[in-house]
Amino acid sequence: MKALFAAFSVCVLTLPAAAQDHRAIEFPDVEPYVTLVGDFHMHTIFSDGSVWPNIRVQEAVRDALDAIAVTEHLEYQPYRADIPHPDRNRSHQVATQSARNEDLIVINGSEITRELPPGHLNAIFLEDANALVAAPGEEALDPMDVFREARRQDAFVFWNHPNWVAQSPSGVAVLTDMHHTLIGEGLLSGIEIANEQTYSDEAFQIALDHNLTLLGTSDIHGLVDWEFDVPGGGHRPVTLVFAAERSADGIKEALVARRTVVWFRNTLIGRPEHLMPLLEASIQVAAAEYWSNSSVLRVSLANTSDASLILRNMSAYTLHESANLVTLPPHGVIDINVKTLESPAMITLSFEVLSALIAPGTHPSIRLEVYSTQ
Secondary structure (H helix, E strand, O other), X not given: OOOOOOOOOOOOEEXXXXXXXXXXXXXXXXXXXXXXXXXXXXXXXXXXXXXXXXXXXXXHHHOOOOEEEEEEEOOOOOOOOOOOOOXXXXXHHHHXXXXXXXXOEEEEEEEEEOOOOOOEEEEEOOOOHHHHOOOOOOOOOOHHHXXXXXXXXXXXXXXXXOOOOOOOOOOOOOOOHHHHHHHHOOOOOEEEEEEOOEEOHHHHHHHHHXXXXXXXXXXXXXXXXXXXXHHHOOOOOEEEEEEOOOOHHHHHHHHHOOOEEEEEXXXXXXXXXXXXXXXHHHEEEEEEEEOOOOOEEEEEEEEOOOOOEEEEEOOOOEEOOOOOEEEEOOOOEEEEEEEOOOOOOEEEEEEEEOOEXXXXXXXXXXXXXXXXXX
């Protein structure tokens, strides 16, 4: 596809006060799927987090998430002397109980915490986390046996923060022989391209090269509002999942099918077949009419997503009152004035979306057909 929006001038910004104060993370559905917002990597005091599981639920409800997975470290339990819990499913049980009156899907998960290789990996949709860790006093399980047990439970496994400098000092994600084996045996299905405050071009490329699901997660240990400055307009990294239905099974099927887009620091990241339909659903032509006795077409563009979309005009037309960069605010409307010269009834605007990526360093383009009402 070619870039969509023409460079347009910003004349009017209509953004209701409610939208300005709105912290819910909302993106439009993409037919025939519903767009679900998930955070599948987080911690509580049941491993090395700072809060009880009910806080994770309350934060997720405030952010209007559809699903979370509380993924405690299996091998790293710094507070175990203070909060002994032989059942490694307990954090999930507490979170599920806390969410009993909320419209939130809570998924059972754990973080397999090993040195590189294989590093840290999350297994979600587990039946029993206890089967992935040795009993107290026993020798640690062979990591390959752990992954095979996760597969036996039909869990979805993804690689966490592969660019983590504590294990990869260069900050570059690199597949090891063990990762190649895990992928080859179908034991590793996804990879975090965004984790907490970092994004990895190399992890994105690994996902594209090896057909892995793209994930973005908060990996939150403290408070979401503090870590991501939500009161100041920030947001946690999330995975947008395009599911056939709003259920745990629907999310799992979509993850396995790799129907995801990551939202990280206002950047949408995904494969073209998933990201382009989301952009097309998010950007709408609300109205278009010519100025009186002129060939300047005022086009109202609406954004139905939570992302601030930065657009670079790539069309055959120039704008009357702005340069070639325009920002379409979240859940907002802007007017752009396009110099059409001959006043056609329909024009095509083309834009490169600079706040989105379909490959490392590659921005998608979108086209809009605009019909004048005059």
